Amino acid sequence: MKELDRIRRAFRDGHFELLPIPVYLIKRDGTFLEANESARAFFCLQDGEGTLEQYNIGTFYKNGEEREQLVRRLDESDKGQEKLEAQFHVQRKDWRIELTCRPVADQNGHKIAYLDCLLDVYEEDRFSRLFDHLFEGVFWLRLDGMVERVNKPIVEMFHCARSEDVEGKMAAEFFASKDDWETLTKGLRKRGYIRKYRARLKRGPHSFIAEINLFGRKSSTSGRVIGYEGHIIDVSAQGALNRLLEQLGLGWFEIRHDEDGVDRLFDCNQTFLEVFGYDHRDEVEGKDVEKVNLERDKRRVFLKQLDEHFERGEPLIRYPLTVQNHKGEEKVVEMNVIRLETGRFGVVQDITEEARLKTRIEHLRADVGNMLHSFKNALGLLGDASGSVSASLGLDDQTDIGVDIPTIEDILKTTQEPAQELARLLQGLVTLRDDDWYGQAFSNVEWNNLGTQLGMLRNYQDAHISPAPEIQLAVLVESVIHIQAICRQVRKRTIAKDKIRDIQLKAGDIIRRVAARQWLHIQTEVLALNAEVSTASDYLSHGGPRKVPVVIPLSELLTHALEYVEEYARRKGIDIKKSPRHGEAKIYVIERGMVRVFTNLLMNAIKYSWTRDNEQRSWISVNTRATVEPEEKRNVVVVSIENHGVPITKEELDQGLIFLFGYRGIMSGDRGRPGTGIGLTDARETIDEHKGTIQITSRSADRSEPDNYNKPFITTVTVTLPVAPDAL
Amino acid sequence: MNAFPEKKRVLWIEDGAITEVPYLAAPVITSGKYFLRIVNNVDDGLRQILKENYDVIIVDIRNLPGENKELQKIYRANRTARLGLNLLYTILKPDHEMALSSIPVKHAPTPEDTLKFGVLTVEEFSELREHFAELGLSQDVYSMKNRRLSKKALLELVDTIVDRQMQT
Numbered sequence: 001m002k003e004l005d006r007i008r009r010a011f012r013d014g015h016f017e018l019l020p021i022p023v024y025l026i027k028r029d030g031t032f033l034e035a036n037e038s039a040r041a042f043f044c045l046q047d048g049e050g051t052l053e054q055y056n057i058g059t060f061y062k063n064g065e066e067r068e069q070l071v072r073r074l075d076e077s078d079k080g081q082e083k084l085e086a087q088f089h090v091q092r093k094d095w096r097i098e099l100t101c102r103p104v105a106d107q108n109g110h111k112i113a114y115l116d117c118l119l120d121v122y123e124e125d126r127f128s129r130l131f132d133h134l135f136e137g138v139f140w141l142r143l144d145g146m147v148e149r150v151n152k153p154i155v156e157m158f159h160c161a162r163s164e165d166v167e168g169k170m171a172a173e174f175f176a177s178k179d180d181w182e183t184l185t186k187g188l189r190k191r192g193y194i195r196k197y198r199a200r201l202k203r204g205p206h207s208f209i210a211e212i213n214l215f216g217r218k219s220s221t222s223g224r225v226i227g228y229e230g231h232i233i234d235v236s237a238q239g240a241l242n243r244l245l246e247q248l249g250l251g252w253f254e255i256r257h258d259e260d261g262v263d264r265l266f267d268c269n270q271t272f273l274e275v276f277g278y279d280h281r282d283e284v285e286g287k288d289v290e291k292v293n294l295e296r297d298k299r300r301v302f303l304k305q306l307d308e309h310f311e312r313g314e315p316l317i318r319y320p321l322t323v324q325n326h327k328g329e330e331k332v333v334e335m336n337v338i339r340l341e342t343g344r345f346g347v348v349q350d351i352t353e354e355a356r357l358k359t360r361i362e363h364l365r366a367d368v369g370n371m372l373h374s375f376k377n378a379l380g381l382l383g384d385a386s387g388s389v390s391a392s393l394g395l396d397d398q399t400d401i402g403v404d405i406p407t408i409e410d411i412l413k414t415t416q417e418p419a420q421e422l423a424r425l426l427q428g429l430v431t432l433r434d435d436d437w438y439g440q441a442f443s444n445v446e447w448n449n450l451g452t453q454l455g456m457l458r459n460y461q462d463a464h465i466s467p468a469p470e471i472q473l474a475v476l477v478e479s480v481i482h483i484q485a486i487c488r489q490v491r492k493r494t495i496a497k498d499k500i501r502d503i504q505l506k507a508g509d510i511i512r513r514v515a516a517r518q519w520l521h522i523q524t525e526v527l528a529l530n531a532e533v534s535t536a537s538d539y540l541s542h543g544g545p546r547k548v549p550v551v552i553p554l555s556e557l558l559t560h561a562l563e564y565v566e567e568y569a570r571r572k573g574i575d576i577k578k579s580p581r582h583g584e585a586k587i588y589v590i591e592r593g594m595v596r597v598f599t600n601l602l603m604n605a606i607k608y609s610w611t612r613d614n615e616q617r618s619w620i621s622v623n624t625r626a627t628v629e630p631e632e633k634r635n636v637v638v639v640s641i642e643n644h645g646v647p648i649t650k651e652e653l654d655q656g657l658i659f660l661f662g663y664r665g666i667m668s669g670d671r672g673r674p675g676t677g678i679g680l681t682d683a684r685e686t687i688d689e690h691k692g693t694i695q696i697t698s699r700s701a702d703r704s705e706p707d708n709y710n711k712p713f714i715t716t717v718t719v720t721l722p723v724a725p726d727a728l
Numbered sequence: 729m730n731a732f733p734e735k736k737r738v739l740w741i742e743d744g745a746i747t748e749v750p751y752l753a754a755p756v757i758t759s760g761k762y763f764l765r766i767v768n769n770v771d772d773g774l775r776q777i778l779k780e781n782y783d784v785i786i787v788d789i790r791n792l793p794g795e796n797k798e799l800q801k802i803y804r805a806n807r808t809a810r811l812g813l814n815l816l817y818t819i820l821k822p823d824h825e826m827a828l829s830s831i832p833v834k835h836a837p838t839p840e841d842t843l844k845f846g847v848l849t850v851e852e853f854s855e856l857r858e859h860f861a862e863l864g865l866s867q868d869v870y871s872m873k874n875r876r877l878s879k880k881a882l883l884e885l886v887d888t889i890v891d892r893q894m895q896t
Contacts (some may be wrong), residue, residue: 039759087780449760452759452760453758456758456760457755464763465763466753466757467759467765467766468750470749470750471749471750471753471757471766473750473755474750474751474753474754475754475757475758477756478751478754478755478758479754479756479758482758598880654757666807
């Protein structure tokens with residue numbers, strides 16, 4: 001019993017009270033005999049003479065069998081002391097505990113008690129993970145001021161490579177002034193914590209202002225202060241900027257001229273290092289920048305740009321640069337550089353992925369542009385055929401059909417007389433059916449069909465048979481084609497050739513008149529398609545290599561655009577009303593692009609015009625005026641193009657859908673109008689580039705039915721462009 | 729006054745969205761076998777069906793509502809609503825949920841009614857299969873509008889429906 005007594009006496013003498021960890025003595029069956037203050041606090045044991053023996057360690061194990069296993073292990077062990085792990089459930093929490101257990105034997109060597117020390121490892125592990133993943137700099141100090149542990153942001157803050165470069169050193173070494181450290185420690189001793197203490201800390205050969213928060217680090221088991229923990233924030237302007245830029249994913253650098261006039265990288269952040277392929281600041285800091293990043297030629301051009309901007313007192317903004325970084329990766333970066341007294345400061349954005357996507361889109365766009373361009377050949381072939389086809393259809397003399405597209409009603413009128421003549425000729429033929437000889441000219445089915453078609457020729461304009469003019473015309477054509485086909489089947493030597501020939505000639509005349517109309521219609525559609533394809537192709541291929549702005553009177557520009565669309569408008573039967581004050585103001589624009597814009601807008605106005613009144617021709621209006629924009633205080637010209645026709649819905653206008661690339665208006669597809677959905681995208685982009693604006697409104701022509709999209713709408717496109725400065 | 733009383737009467741309910749309407753209609757008319765009436769929306773189609781006795785009714789599935797408020801409501805909610813199906817259900821299956829409640833169908837549909845109907849539409853047959861089964865329509869009376877649409881497509885569809893009626 002001597003050993004057991006000796007240990008109990010040590011407890012009673014308070015020797016274990018100094019230890020910051022729970023220590024206790026238990027019998028073999030788990031009954032508590034002694035416990036130090038930490039153990040009593042941890043297990044929540046009532047303090048007092050003889051009260052400890054009412055507690056048993058077994059009740060604190062999460063799993064009762066675990067204690068029995070540990071006791072067996074201790075019995076089998078020859079060691080005087082064993083390190084074990086167990087899971088306790090104390091204070092309503094689970095604790096993974098590491099404990100050391102020393103058996104206490106009697107005089108015969110029987111193990112009668114155990115002296116245990118606990119170390120909480122569960123909380124420790126959780127804290128470590130948190131510690132390492134914090135974005136702020138956190139650290140632990142020992143009571144004597146030695147740095148015990150730091151996380152990664154602290155390592156970076158002090159421009160060190162590893163945590164070992166900081167840990168193990170005395171905290172005082174990092175203070176630029178020893179006074180600061182002494183003030184800090186005095187405060188700690190007095191209050192137990194320090195809040196928002198500002199001090200200058202050393203960073204290599206330089207220093208920075210930091211805000212420090214420190215407080216006592218207590219043992220989770222005993223509650224005693226076993227050191228200090230805290231965090232540091234770099235509160236210098238540069239530190240704040242660094243944090244902001246890091247959060248934005250931007251790199252920054254500072255370059256300074258040294259005494260020999262060499263540009264050296266003075267400082268940079270982690271993102272900068274990553275973009276340029278370096279692992280640590282040491283690899284670049286203080287190095288001649290010529291050896292840090294760029295190829296010589298690119299560097300020369302870049303520096304020239306820098307000098308030019310700096311000489312004008314301007315920063316270099318959004319300068320794109322392709323670099324091969326230190327790890328051999330090709331990066332595209334956007335440089336933003338400003339001059340400093342001592343050198344320059346810059347912000348770098350890695351735009352490699354954006355540049356890759358942009359290049360891909362540019363290639364795709366050019367491919368589509370080229371593809372569209374190839375369509376122009378096919379449209380050109382149609383144009384080449386135009387003369388001969390027109391001549392074959394008798395369109396050259398323009399006597400009976402003219403060059404404007406005749407309406408269906410016009411064609412019905414001009415074919416009425418030939419149709420009646422054909423019916424008369426066919427009637428003459430049909431009467432021959434009952435003749436023994438002539439009746440052999442056709443089969444019964446063919447005679448019947450000729451009879452049916454004769455009925456059609458007489459009644460095709462009867463509303464009971466063909467309700468609409470389009471259908472009447474289609475019935476006439478279909479019937480004539482039937483007659484032609486049957487007449488081709490006539491048996492030889494039955495009916496005089498001239499009878500059949502007269503019918504075929506008359507039938508051919510009717511077909512030619514209708515075909516002429518269709519051909520004019522095709523020509524008009526080809527005109528529209530050609531304009532669509534040309535403007536879309538031009539836009540997609542960026543209007544060719546030359547993009548030099550010129551000063552040009554607005555009137556001249558609009559005249560060019562109107563020349564492109566006048567033929568189309570004439571064929572569609574649409575008048576263009578131009579304002580008498582055709583703007584003489586001059587604008588400073590890329591002529592080709594702006595002509596394309598107005599051609600697109602005018603084509604749209606013509607294409608989407610319609611009227612239900614056949615007696616009245618449709619029209620679009622083009623108005624111009626010069627004014628001063630009150631908000632911008634600048635002289636501008638305003639061009640308004642108005643048409644009467646296909647509506648643009650409120651939703652499409654409100655949501656700006658009509659300006660989306662490839663978008664075609666909900667109502668635009670009716671009547672088979674061709675379109676690419678690119679024109680308005682092009683218009684807005686190009687007008688934006690010229691610092692102008694474009695606005696579109698569309699309202700019902702019938703004010704009593706503002707939302708009836710089956711009725712015509714008045715659509716107005718208003719383009720505003722700045723007047724060219726006098727100096728130009 | 730019907731100039732050709734002996735002809736079969738054909739109703740085509742087609743919203744006129746396709747430019748080929750005259751060219752599809754002309755062969756039907758010039759065949760001399762049919763009297764063709766074209767209406768441009770479902771409401772007019774329903775009125776015609778309830779008023780006149782048509783031998784053949786060709787329905788476009790994507791169609792316009794016309795003046796009927798119930799159809800207009802459906803169309804406003806969904807511009808691609810298949811209003812032709814509402815018409816078919818209204819006539820052939822008035823108890824179905826897609827049948828229009830605002831249209832008073834006077835008599836219960838007969839098997840002969842089903843034999844009158846055909847569908848000429850942009851929808852693939854697979855999209856309509858279940859409806860055809862529900863309505864008791866056969867695939868023979870379906871024709872698809874596409875770019876290769878023959879000008880005789882409507883005539884052939886009408887002929888098919890008439891042949892089926894003759895066989896029955």
